[in-house]
Amino acid sequence: MSPKSLSFVCVSTIILVVSESQNTLNDVLFSGNYEFIDLTHPYDNSTIYWPGTQKFVFTKKIAGYRRDGTWYAANDFASGEHGGTHIDAPYHFTKSGQSVGDLPVETLIASLIVVDVSSMVNDDENFVLYKYHLKYLLNYNCDKTCLIIFKFGWSKYFNDRNKYLGIEENTDTLKFPGLSNEIAEWITTSYKTVVGIGVDVASVDPGSSDEFRVHKTLSQKGIYNIENVNLNLNRTIPEFGCTALVMPMLISQGTGAPVRLIAICPKVVPALYNV
């Protein structure tokens, strides 16, 4: 090997090492160009659960100093699967569907699209989202593993259970906005990379639904839901360009589970997305 070619090898090795060290996932995540946004409602006495579900019960057990002067604290909690910010596994509405424990982790880290329809909803509890509302979504290719969150503008009511669920006295009915089955059919036939659908209301179906057609359509295609997403943020979340981390409690046979939902978003939002 000539000295010239040797120096080429050395330089190319250095370039390779430097470029690799600058392109690890950690380098990207902690470069200062991204921020981490929590889209989760906390679990406490006021957390909203689907009617008839075990609410969050937090039992303080021990909190104090031991004889040797050191501190020790530990609590118990109990919870239904379908309350607060939580995942619906396909098994929730499809007998042959995956349970929470079956969901591959590869589907729980996904590119995030936020579809903000809150101005169309305009606080109308009877609003149902149809395809004609969303022509522009056709431009979103969603060419990677993808989670779509629909923002109805309902998170602001989460501290008022009756308002959030649309409960009227002396009735069994609920009223809050949701998706039409037309949207569910459209997503499952046109967007093959969608792994999950999120909403900032208590169900992907409208509150008035008793057929749960959206749940059925999505679960039959193996798509999970995230309900009660917290979008009552003191900032706007980019409609595209973020990555979602969907981290459910690993309840092996769960039909659902509490989720810690995080969006990792670029501080400078890209101007265009695969249009």
Ligand SMILES: [Zn+2]
């Ligand atoms: Zn649920």
